[in-house]
Amino acid sequence: TSAVLSGSGVTVRKAFGSSSVNLYKDPITTLTITIESDNTQAIDNFNFTDVMPTSSAGDGTMTVKSITGNTCGGTASHDAPSLTITNGVLDAASATGSTPARCIISATVSYDKAGTYINTIPASDLNTYQYASATANIVVSDRLLEINKALTRAYMYQGDTNTVTLTLTNYATDFSVTNIDLKDDLNSMCVGATCPNAGMRIWGGGTISNTCGG
Numbered sequence: 398t399s400a401v402l403s404g405s406g407v408t409v410r411k412a413f414g415s416s417s418v419n420l421y422k423d424p425i426t427t428l429t430i431t432i433e434s435d436n437t438q439a440i441d442n443f444n445f446t447d448v449m450p451t452s453s454a455g456d457g458t459m460t461v462k463s464i465t466g467n468t469c470g471g472t473a474s475h476d477a478p479s480l481t482i483t484n485g486v487l488d489a490a491s492a493t494g495s496t497p498a499r500c501i502i503s504a505t506v507s508y509d510k511a512g513t514y515i516n517t518i519p520a521s522d523l524n525t526y527q528y529a530s531a532t533a534n535i536v537v538s539d540r541l542l543e544i545n546k547a548l549t550r551a552y553m554y555q556g557d558t559n560t561v562t563l564t565l566t567n568y569a570t571d572f573s574v575t576n577i578d579l580k581d582d583l584n585s586m587c588v589g590a591t592c593p594n595a596g597m598r599i600w601g602g603g604t605i606s607n608t609c610g611g
Contacts, residue, residue: 511539
């Protein structure tokens with residue numbers, strides 16, 4: 398997310414709903430553009446366009462799926478690679494300029510490949526009221542399998558028991574992940590100066606529950 402205040406008192410900010418997403422888990426996200434003005438005169442009939450980027454490797458495409466909100470007036474429209482405000486209106490700020498006028502455009506965007514997408518609105522103007530460029534980045538990963546580890550107890554003393562849970566999640570909806578080999582070395586969880594010659598063990602009377610097959 399970035400924002401730069403220009404000498405004309407107009408600021409453009411933009412942000413994605415998250416700075417990093419998983420292509421399979423989060424195939425869409427929100428893009429929010431905020432336009433502010435410290436000018437005590439309204440800015441009428443302005444046109445504004447934001448063109449979506451490709452991934453840094455050049456093989457991924459970001460697409461505007463829909464415009465979900467617009468308080469900038471005028472007509473909000475979009476095609477696959479861009480969103481546009483035509484004949485927008487930004488109200489006047491307070492007489493002292495202490496409370497800026499603000500309008501917000503929000504859209505749902507998607508991406509078809511993993512990579513880093515750098516979405517930049519170039520410096521331009523709203524009917525001669527200039528603003529600096531604004532940039533928002535999002536990193537899209539295509540990791541299919543995610544492993545999370547949890548303990549039922551955060552603190553333990555010698556002789557205590559605990560339950561270790563490993564959760565494997567496959568984000569792909571069109572195929573299974575098979576032949577998974579996984580090893581969790583419990584001895585490595587507590588070694589060194591803080592607990593010498595110590596480590597966790599699987600209790601002889603304990604049980605292992607497995608829904609992962611194999």
